[in-house]
Amino acid sequence: MKKDIYEKMIILADSAKYDVSCSSSGSDNNHKTGELGATHNSGICHTFTADGRCVSLLKVLLTNFCIYDCAYCVNRKSNDIKRAAFSPRQLADITINFYKRNYIEGLFLSSGIIENEDHTMLLILRALKILRFEYSFNGYIHVKLIPGADDRIIREVVSLANRVSSNIELPSDKSLKLLAPNKTKQKVLQPLKYARDISLEKDTKPIGMSTQLIVGATPETDRDILKLSSVLYDKALLKRVYYSAYIPVNDDKNLPAIIDKPPLLREHRLYQADWLLRFYDFTYDEILNEQNLNLDEEIDPKTSWALQNLSYFPMEINKVSKDELLRIPGIGVRGVFKILKARRFKSLDFDDLKKLKISLKRAQYFITCKGKYNSKVSFATDTIKQAIIEPPKKKIIQPSLFDIEYSAITGEL
Known part of the structure; x- marks a missing residue:
């Protein structure tokens, strides 16, 4: 790779690292170039397919020049940072070269806004056309759509990509106006609405769509964030x-004061709550209400809901429906299907659940088997929560010298 292209790659891969809608990025190490195990993580990230397979992607910006001045963005026009831009041809050539060397399996392409929205979207489109038509590249491509770009350009990009996204970034118009004055929620959502409508057309391939929300930059509650996510899922705008x-x-007067560390646990709880929305048929106002506006950071959202609704519990594992089983903390979708299948042949007890590899770490507090409640903790919100947060420590029995010698002779453990 030529030196100027290499330098561009370092700049534009680093500029793309804050976009999480492509999943995890590579990790740093201290090895020197030429040493065994030495790697460079510029531009390589990992995402996962529906069947759980890990896929490596080239994650990069077309350019980090930007006419926008979003307060939270490292690429804002008022920042004094190194700037670079690929031509569509350079970007396509790098992708193909990385692909042929088995470094990557696909491309995640985003961009700052250079000149205007249509101009930037056209540059991205040219790169895609080179990849798809000149190089016959049929690999995975995820494109970040440019809000405000012409619908005709978006249509062509959608037809060539496997997934598209448009980052909402902030949960309300008020916050967008404060921190990203060039954006509105309507402007950001318009490309997704158009992409959805294209996907619904006859003989058009379905396309996955996603967005990113920043957590903790503005005062919105977890309930506000989950409500927005729920609406977007219900309108089929997002996968x-x-x-x-x-x-x-x-540094910006409208951003929060310097914090010791990012709110990663809050982010984690939101992902868990989002899972409940998508796969467990929970509604956002079941997870959080007017009295509880933020998720409990000590316990997961499903357990928190169960503790606030103990009147539904304990559930008899042999009698309740599929939908009710899905509400039991600690029992996932696969566990529910195992239980339903096994129940057709016998009445289950706690030993049967263990044989089915159903985790009872949390579930034991919310179920009965053949009418028996197995937990030694009293059935009350405070005691159950305390037991989940601080489970009793197992006693470690120190083996005697005879036990060690005997196991060494017999091979038994």
């Missing part, structure tokens, strides 16, 4: 919302 803990990269 996935990514939550990104706010990381201070700029």
Whole structure:
């Protein structure tokens, strides 16, 4: 790779690292170039397919020049940082070269806004056309759509990509106006609405759509964030919302004061709550209400809901429906299907659940088997929560010298 291209790659890969809608990025190490195990993480990230397979992607910006001045963004126009831009041809050539060397399996392409929205979107489109038509590249491509770009350009990009996204970034118009004055929620959502409508057309391939929400940069509650996510899912605008803990990269009077660390646990709880929305048929106002506006950081959202609704519990594992089983903390979708299948042949007890590899760490407090409640903890909100947060420590029995010698002779453990 030529030196100027290499330098561009370092700049534009680093500029793309704060976008989490492509999943995890590479990790740093201290090895020197040429040493065994030495790697460079510029531009390589990992995402996962529906069947759980890990896929390596080239994650990069077309350019980090930007006419926008979003307060939270490292690429804002008022920041004094190194700037670079690929031409569509350079970007396509790098992708193909990385692909042929088995470094990557696909491309995640975003960009700052250079000149205007249509101009930037056209540059991205040219790169995609080179990849798809000149190089016959049929690999995975995820494109970040540019809000405000012409619908005709977006249509062509959608036809060539496997997934598209448009980052909402902030949960309300008020926050966008404060921190990202060039954006409105309507402007950001318009490309997703258009992409959805294209996907619904006859003989058009379905396309996955996602967005990113920054957590902790503005005063919105977890309930506000989950409500927005729920609306977007209900309108079929998105397949996935990514939550990104706010990381201070700029000084701005409208941003929170310097924080010791990003709100990563809050981000984690939002992902768990989002899972309940998508796969467990929970509604956002079941997870959080007017009295509880933020998720409990000590316990997961499903357990928190169960503790606030103990009147539904304990559930008899042999009698309740599939939907009720899904509400039991600690029992996932696969566990529910195992239980339903096994129940057709016998009445289950706690030993049967263990044989089915159903985790009872949390579930034991919310179920009965053949009418028996197995937990030694009293059935009350405070005691159950305390037991989950601080489970009793197992006693460690020190083996005697005879036990050690005997196991060494017999091979038994």
